[in-house]
Amino acid sequence: MTKLSVNINKIATLRNSRGGNTPNVVQFAKDVQKFGAEGVTIHPRPDERHIRYQDAYDLKSEVYTEYNIEGNPIDKFVNMVLELKPTQVTLVPDALDAITSNAGWDTIKHKHFLIDVIKEFKDHGIRTSIFVDPDLKQIEGAKATGTDRIELYTEAFAHAYGLGNKSAIKPYTACAELANSLKIGINAGHDLSLENIKYFKEHIPNLLEVSIGHALISESLYLGVENVIQMYLQKLK
Template sequence: MTKLSVNINKIATLRNSRGGDVPNVVQFAKDVQRFGAEGVTIHPRPDERHIRYQDARNLKPEVYTEYNIEGNPIESFINLVLNVKPTQVTLVPDAVDAITSNAGWDTIKHKDFLVDVIKEFQNNNIRTSIFVDPVLKQIEGAKETGTDRIELYTEAFAHQYSKGDFEGIKSYVESAELANNLGLGINAGHDLSLDNIEFFNENIPNLLEVSIGHALVAESLYLGVENVIQMYLNKLK
């Protein structure tokens, strides 16, 4: 069964919009785990406009499932991850002012940098994953970095699927098959939702984990958090 990791950035965005501590991100992380989620994901950015670096520290003793911290490996992020020591770090090539992640790594161009960063995390017993587009040469490049896993950037799939174009899954299937042959674990995320997750999961061989935040939180406004998590878990069986 593919694991569901809930990205709680949007909860922090809601909190920050009014100041104070409502909703409380630590309590929300505890709740989603209680409701059945098998992981918690956060993506702190340098301006801390949603998840703050202190949130990452506060969550550490409360996340008893998989704890995944995503982000661009600038010095402050690297130091945070080494201090917190989550289950997994997912490296994302975000620009500082990016609203949300919008591209995977060029694993060939940035190979030497990724090798060094990944080695440092692995030396501290932190599993590594790198955000990649479904491009075969980038999957091959990911293998050369020494990463444990890749996270397939699924925005293109989600966009095509929403238009009724199911052929958009092909590059992801091919990428997953190559990753399996290379011994890379496979995660996925970005714009996955209740509408498309079952189809994606059924077609991607050996998909280990999906990270879902924006859609899950939006769906929960209508259906309730506990109910939505159970709906995802049923679709991922």
Template sequence: MTKLSVNINKIATLRNSRGGDVPNVVEFAKDVQRFGAQGITIHPRPDERHIKYQDAYDLKSVVNTEYNIEGNPIPKFIDLVLDIRPTQVTLVPDAEDAITSNAGWDTIKHKDFLIDVIKEFKSNGIRTSIFVDPNLHQIEGAKETGTDRVELYTEAYAHHYKLGNKEGINPYMECAGLANALQLGVNAGHDLSLDNIRYFKENIPGLLEVSIGHALVAESLYLGVENVIQMYLHRLK
């Protein structure tokens, strides 16, 4: 079964919009795990516009499934991850002014940098994943960095699926197949939803984990968090 990791950034965004501590991100993380989610994902950014660095520390003691911290490996982020030592760190090449993640790594251009960062994380017992576009050359480049996994950037898939173009999954199938052959684990995330997750899961070989936040929280406004978690788990079987 593909694991569901719930990205709770959107809960932090809602909290920060009002100040105070409602909704509480730690309690939300406890609840979604209790409802069956197999992981918690956070993506702290330098401006702390949603998840704050303190949240990362507060969550450490309550995440009893898999703890995945995403982000651009600037020095402050590297220090945070090495201090917390989550289950997994996902490296994302975010520009500081990006609204959300909008591109994967150029694993060929940034090979030497990624090698150094990944080596440090792995030497501290932290599983590593690289956020990549569905491009075979980038998968090959990822293998050269020493990463454990790649996370396929699924915005293009979601866009094509919404338009009724199911062939939009083809590059993802090819990349997942190559990753499997290279003994790289395969994760996926961005714009995955209840509408498109089943087809993606059914067609991606060896899919280990999906990280879903924005859609899951939006769907929960209508259907309830516990119910939505169960719906995702059912589609990921």
């Protein structure tokens, strides 16, 4: 069964819109785990417009499933991850002003940078994953960095699937098959939803984990958080 990690950035966005501590990010993380989620994902950005760096510290003692921290490995981020030692760190090449993640790493161009950063995290016992586009050359490049896993950037699939183009899964399947042959673990995320998650899962061999935030929180407004988490878990079986 593919693990479901819930990205709770949107809860922090809602909290920050009014100040104070409602909704409570730590309590929400505790609740989604109680409801069956197998991991909690956060993605702090330098401007702290949603998850704050302090949230990462506050969550450390409350995430008893898998704790996944995503972000661009600038010095502040690297230092925080090394101090907290989460289950997994996912490296994302975000521009400082990016609204959301919008591209994977060029694993060939940034090979030596990624090798150094990944080695540092792995030396501290932290599993590493890098965000990549569904491109075979980038998967081959990922192998050379020493990363434990890749996270397939799924926006293109989700957009095409929503338009009825199911063939958009093909490059993802090919990349997954290559990653499996290279013994790289496979995660996925970005715009996966209740509508498309089952089809995606069925066509990605050995999909280990999906990280879902925006869609899951949006769907929960209508269906309830506990119910939505159970719906995802059923589709991921």
